[in-house]
Amino acid sequence: MHTLILLFLASLLLSSCGSKQRNIFIFPEKETLVLHKLDFPVVKGIRVQKTELGNLITWRPIDAQTNTYNGHPCTFIGYNVYRLARASVIPRRPVNKKALVTTSLLDTRNKSQAQQAFYLVRAVFKIDDQTIEGPVSRISSNI
Numbered sequence: 369m370h371t372l373i374l375l376f377l378a379s380l381l382l383s384s385c386g387s388k389q390r391n392i393f394i395f396p397e398k399e400t401l402v403l404h405k406l407d408f409p410v411v412k413g414i415r416v417q418k419t420e421l422g423n424l425i426t427w428r429p430i431d432a433q434t435n436t437y438n439g440h441p442c443t444f445i446g447y448n449v450y451r452l453a454r455a456s457v458i459p460r461r462p463v464n465k466k467a468l469v470t471t472s473l474l475d476t477r478n479k480s481q482a483q484q485a486f487y488l489v490r491a492v493f494k495i496d497d498q499t500i501e502g503p504v505s506r507i508s509s510n511i
Contacts, residue, residue, distance in 0.1 A: 403495060407437065408502035411447065411489040416510040422476035423510045425449055425487050429471050430502075437495050445492040448501060449473045452486035458504065467492040485510050 413428035432444035446467030450459055463475055475485070486509045491502040 403437070403498060403500045405500065405503050408493060408500070409491060410503045411491055411505040414487065414489055414505050414508040416485070416487055416508045418510050419474070422474055423485055423487070424472065424474050425489070425508075426472045427489050427505070430491050432491070437493075440495050443494045445494050445499070447471070448490050448492055449475075450488050450490070451475060451477070452488065452507065454486070458488070462490075 409430040409432070411427050411430055413426075415426050417424045417426075427447070430444070436442055446469045447464075448462035448467060449464055451463050452458060463477075464473060475487075486507050488507050489505045493500050493502065
């Protein structure tokens with residue numbers, strides 16, 4: 369009887385000693401999509417006009433015919449407009465709160481005719497769960 373117990377304990381000890389549990393379920397790694405801003409269209413034809421209500425920024429629509437990016441579904445969302453304090457510093461947040469679907473924006477913050485303002489526009493796209501802005505457009509000013 370003692371021999372049986374000893375054999376049982378020895379078999380338990382030897383069977384678990386140094387053995388690593390194997391994973392029989394192999395799941396593919398989630399593919400990481402690397403996005404490059406320069407692969408997307410740039411917004412062109414930006415104009416800034418002073419009006420009594422503020423600065424009217426207009427631009428030409430982009431050609432958003434591309435529906436895929438490296439085999440992933442790509443959706444054009446709209447445009448973001450940025451007001452620059454100086455011509456060389458791009459702010460983190462755009463003037464608009466949501467991406468614009470139109471090709472114009474009236475910036476009422478700069479009503480002063482004497483104040484110079486610089487603007488740029490970027491197209492916004494959604495690919496899988498990622499939102500990306502296209503390249504920076506030419507900077508245009510209200511002077």
